[in-house]
Amino acid sequence: MLKNIFRKVRSSVIRGKALLSGEISRIFSKNQTKDEVLENLYEVLIRCDVGTQVAERLISQVKVNKDLDEVECKKTIKSVIKEILENSEGSLSFEGHNKTVILLCGINGNGKTTSICKLVHLISALGKNIVIAAADTFRIAAQEQLSTLTSGYKVHFEGAKKEYEDPGSVVYRASQVLLEKEYDVLIIDTAGRLHTSSDLMQQLKKITGIVDKVLPDAIKHNIICLDANNGQNVLNQVRDFKGYIQIDGAIVTKVDGYAKGGIIVNIVDIYSDFKIYYLGNGEGESDIIPFRSHQYIDYLLSD
Ligand SMILES: Nc1nc2c(ncn2[C@@H]2O[C@H](COP(=O)(O)OP(=O)(O)O)[C@@H](O)[C@H]2O)c(=O)[nH]1
Ligand SMILES: [Mg+2]
Structure with missing residues (x-):
């Protein structure tokens, strides 16, 4: 695999x-x-x-x-x-007949939608059937972006029926599709939100509640997208999102343009149960690297 x-x-x-x-x-x-x-x-x-x-x-x-x-x-x-x-490598589990739900959250511009496209690229290659919930209903352009980016793949795309539709409704419909049909993985794109905006954060909490209710037995990964170039600010983002929902770990994006290198050590040191799943290594669909600590240490410290 x-x-x-x-x-x-x-x-x-x-x-x-x-x-x-x-x-x-x-x-x-x-x-x-x-x-x-x-x-x-x-x-x-x-x-x-x-x-x-x-x-x-x-x-x-x-x-x-x-x-x-x-x-x-x-x-x-x-x-x-x-x-x-040690213990910081995250891995997505697609075990047996269990269904898997991957929710991506994080502030605007951190690479959620792009990362979803990359995940679709990886997971489709495993022969898994994917449902996408485009729960960023605030910007119709965001739905279009996701739908265009994933149009080359065989996925079920569940988007808003109208602008500003409750993202919870989109997630509910998508969860039903995953539950009732021959799909294996649900990937949820959420609206970029300021970690300081409490009503939007409540909405995120509501989304995870819906998933828990409709899909109690699914394997769930709540993943925050962090832009490596945000430096120390990513720590505040993790802290604030963790205040609303369980965050299992991160996809750290834009490492291709990030020379400082050390932010991952910083995050994992502070949040010891936090996993790094992938690194975003560019804008293309295949620019994604499973996080391997030894490779990352080589990148940091090799001559
Ligand atoms: N260089 C680089 N750019 C990225 C990466 N991930 C995302 N981007 C770019 O960052 C911008 C915002 O990404 P997007 O997925 O729309 O962010 P979202 O608002 O969190 O959904 C876009 O221009 C992406 O092409 C990455 O790993 N490397
Ligand atoms: Mg987006």
Whole structure:
């Protein structure tokens, strides 16, 4: 099954290279005292988005090295990050005859609709029959975007019957289709909402309630789309969405244009039960990479 998924993925390697490794090398090329090295290292780690908590832990571990050199420093950082990322790999389950529901949420522009198209690309390749619920009923253009993007696939598309229709109604109809027909997977696209807008967040909660009611036995993945380039702000997004619905993990998008690299370590360190399912690696339907911590560490720290 995994093989099939990889066959459909254009590249399993993150495009580009993170800044961290080169920045660390630069620190050691300057012949500085240990204190200066540690001070500069802390600055670099913060600049690379790992967050203060992780940066402090890394510094305290690196400090322990008696003869601090570049190789030892990178080795220590790698091993701490490896520990943080243990158990962070998310995987979508399509087990036996169980039905699976994947709900994507997140703020506007983070890549929900694009990621759904990528998921359709991957999941169709597994021979699964897909229902899409276009529950972003605020913008008719959003429905059209999703319907156009997925038009090349054999999917059941459930959209709004009229503008501003209650997204809950769309999700209800789509859940019924999944329940009654030979479909395996329901993917729900939701309206981009500000995590600060409480009525829209209540609506999201209502959507998950409908799914729970109509499909109590389905395997459910509530996934937040996070734009890697939002830096520390993604932490607020996760916190606020978690205040309304259970969030199992994330698809981190736009890593193709993200050189800082460290935000995933930061998120997983703070939310230890949080899974990273996929990385968005471009705008195309096959620009999606299953998250593998060792590959991500290579991207962060390989020379
Ligand atoms: N470079 C890049 N662009 C992406 C990625 N994912 C989404 N985008 C772009 O981000 C913009 C917003 O995406 P969209 O799916 O409409 O976001 P939504 O509002 O959350 O549904 C679009 O221009 C997408 O092409 C990605 O992984 N890499
Ligand atoms: Mg959208």
